[in-house]
Amino acid sequence: MKNSTQHFLRRLPITLIAATFIWLLLRPAIDMAVAGVTQTLIRSFEYPRVTRLVVEDHRAQMRRADLRTDSRVHTVSMTEITFNTIVLLALYLALPRPFSRHQLERLFMGWCVLGLCQSLNLLFHVKTLYALGLGEWSQVHYSDFARNFYGFGRYFTDLPGRFSFPFLIWLGFNWEVVMKMLGIQEDAPTKSKTKGKKANGRG
Amino acid sequence: MNVRELWQKPEARFLILFLTILGVSFTVVALKQVNDAFVTPYTAVIAQMSGFILRVFGEKASVAGCVVSSPRFAVTIYNGCNGLITSLIFISGVLAFPAKLSAKLIGVIGGLVTIQLINLVRIVSLYYIGVFLPQHFNDAHIFVWQSLVILAGISLWILWAHKFALPQEAS
Numbered sequence: 001m002k003n004s005t006q007h008f009l010r011r012l013p014i015t016l017i018a019a020t021f022i023w024l025l026l027r028p029a030i031d032m033a034v035a036g037v038t039q040t041l042i043r044s045f046e047y048p049r050v051t052r053l054v055v056e057d058h059r060a061q062m063r064r065a066d067l068r069t070d071s072r073v074h075t076v077s078m079t080e081i082t083f084n085t086i087v088l089l090a091l092y093l094a095l096p097r098p099f100s101r102h103q104l105e106r107l108f109m110g111w112c113v114l115g116l117c118q119s120l121n122l123l124f125h126v127k128t129l130y131a132l133g134l135g136e137w138s139q140v141h142y143s144d145f146a147r148n149f150y151g152f153g154r155y156f157t158d159l160p161g162r163f164s165f166p167f168l169i170w171l172g173f174n175w176e177v178v179m180k181m182l183g184i185q186e187d188a189p190t191k192s193k194t195k196g197k198k199a200n201g202r203g
Numbered sequence: 204m205n206v207r208e209l210w211q212k213p214e215a216r217f218l219i220l221f222l223t224i225l226g227v228s229f230t231v232v233a234l235k236q237v238n239d240a241f242v243t244p245y246t247a248v249i250a251q252m253s254g255f256i257l258r259v260f261g262e263k264a265s266v267a268g269c270v271v272s273s274p275r276f277a278v279t280i281y282n283g284c285n286g287l288i289t290s291l292i293f294i295s296g297v298l299a300f301p302a303k304l305s306a307k308l309i310g311v312i313g314g315l316v317t318i319q320l321i322n323l324v325r326i327v328s329l330y331y332i333g334v335f336l337p338q339h340f341n342d343a344h345i346f347v348w349q350s351l352v353i354l355a356g357i358s359l360w361i362l363w364a365h366k367f368a369l370p371q372e373a374s
Contacts, residue, residue, distance in 0.1 A: 005365055009358055016354060020346070083346035087353050152233075160229040163288045163353055168222075179214045182361065183369045184301060 004096060004181050011094040019089035023082075030085060030115075031055045031078040037119040042126060051126065062126050074133070076125045080162070081118050088114050088166035095177055106173045113173075117157065117165045124154035213301045220299035228291045243269070246285040249319070253280070253326040260327070271326070276333040278326065283349075286322035289356040290315055296360045302368035310363045314356075321355050 023030070035053040038060075043049040050065040059075040092098060092107045127150040131142040138147075171178055209215045231237055246269045254266035257273065264273045269280045282288075297310035325348045332343045 002365070005361060009361065012354060012358060016350065020350070023346070077345070079341075079345050083349060084353075086346060086350045090350070090354060091357070155233050156229065159283045159288050160225075160291075163349075164225060164292050167292065167353070167357055175214070182300075182364050184214050184217060 002181065002183070007096065008094050008181060012090060015093035015098075016086070016090040018093060019086045022089055023086045026085075027058065027079075027082070028055075030082050031058060031060075034078065034082060034115060034118045034122060035060050037115065038122040038126065041119060041123050053122075053126070060122060062129060074129055076122060078122075081121050081125075084118075084162050084166045085111070085114060088170060091166065091170040092174075095174060110169045110173045113169050114165060117161060117169075120153070121157035121161060124150055124157050128154045217299050217301060221295050224295040224298055225292065228295060229288075232287065232291070242282060242285075242287065245287065246280050246282065249285050249322065249326070250280045252323055253278075253330070256323060256327050257330060262330075271330065276330055276337075278330050278333065280326065284322075284326065286318050286352065289322075289352050290318050292353075293318060293356045293360055297363060297368075300364060300368050302364075306363075306367040309367050310360075314359055314363065317359055318352070318356055321352060325352060 032055055035055045039051060039053045042051045042053075048066070052063045052065065054061045054063060055078060058078045060078055060081075062074045062076070088110060089107075092103070092110065095103065097103055098107075131138055131147045131150045142150075210219070232242055247266075250266050250269045250271050254264045254271045257264035257271065262273050262275070264271055266272075271278050271280070293314045294311055297307055297314060300307070300310075302310075329340065329344055329348065333340045336343075
């Protein structure tokens with residue numbers, strides 16, 4: 001097995017612990033940022049702008065200004081939505097030279113993309129509630145297509161998304177490093193038919 | 204670069220196949236018919252196995268559908284707790300990887316078995332966390348074990364690629 005792969009696999013349990021601590025430390029800020037982006041996205045397509053997401057005790061409360069004050073407040077667990085930050089951080093930190101400027105830039109970009117995915121996950125939760133969970137009001141304001149669309153979006157960004165997004169983002173932003181670690185790029189024929197152009201094996 | 208040239212690049216082919224298999228498999232398991240015919244019975248089998256292990260450990264555990272219960276604690280195994288999503292990510296990675304069919308077969312069978320073993324450890328440990336440290340059950344369930352299972356799946360995939368998929372001189 002390659003040295004880089006051995007190092008990666010050896011470092012992964014340690015980076016998992018480090019990532020968990022970082023996430024626990026930043027959790028309130030992550031919760032606020034994800035809920036804030038989601039609220040902005042929802043209100044961008046809402047008239048009148050009535051949705052307000054309030055984070056309390058790591059749960060996002062869905063509040064609407066046009067509902068009665070004694071209406072039931074629905075909540076979503078922010079822990080379930082943002083825990084996959086741990087996976088992304090652990091994978092990033094386990095790669096060689098994780099604190100180099102290049103890797104930190106990649107981490108920042110990857111984290112932003114993951115944050116957007118988490119916001120979409122929360123958005124689909126809110127919109128699915130609006131489209132399906134508010135009885136007659138939902139029936140009047142949302143079509144069957146909208147109900148299916150939001151339900152499908154919620155399903156995809158829930159379990160499959162939460163589990164696969166960190167891996168896909170890590171893979172995408174560290175493509176060359178991971179492909180070399182896996183040995184795929186080394187096997188690639190670099191002298192392919194490129195009409196005279198020199199292939200550099202970087203894909 | 205045209206599609207054929209892109210397809211000839213192993214890393215590009217891997218990415219296209221990986222995303223396609225992943226997307227299709229996630230869509231298929233979301234269908235109600237598949238859920239009723241496969242996912243729910245599969246989850247019930249996981250519950251039966253967990254109940255069996257708990258009985259081996261001396262717990263008076265009984266299983267009803269996807270619920271494992273005893274006089275001390277009860278756990279319900281939902282779709283996210285059955286290891287299926289991690290298995291699908293792993294299988295997509297194995298099937299998309301440029302390797303021989305025999306290596307892929309070893310990967311799929313070995314990976315599924317290993318991920319399920321890890322998942323059984325997870326369910327049993329969560330049961331005991333529920334018994335002895337109930338205040339930490341949610342944390343252990345959501346971010347500790349879910350992160351562990353995902354990373355275990357990714358590590359398994361990387362290990363499989365090196366041990367079985369790549370030619371010996373390359374690995």
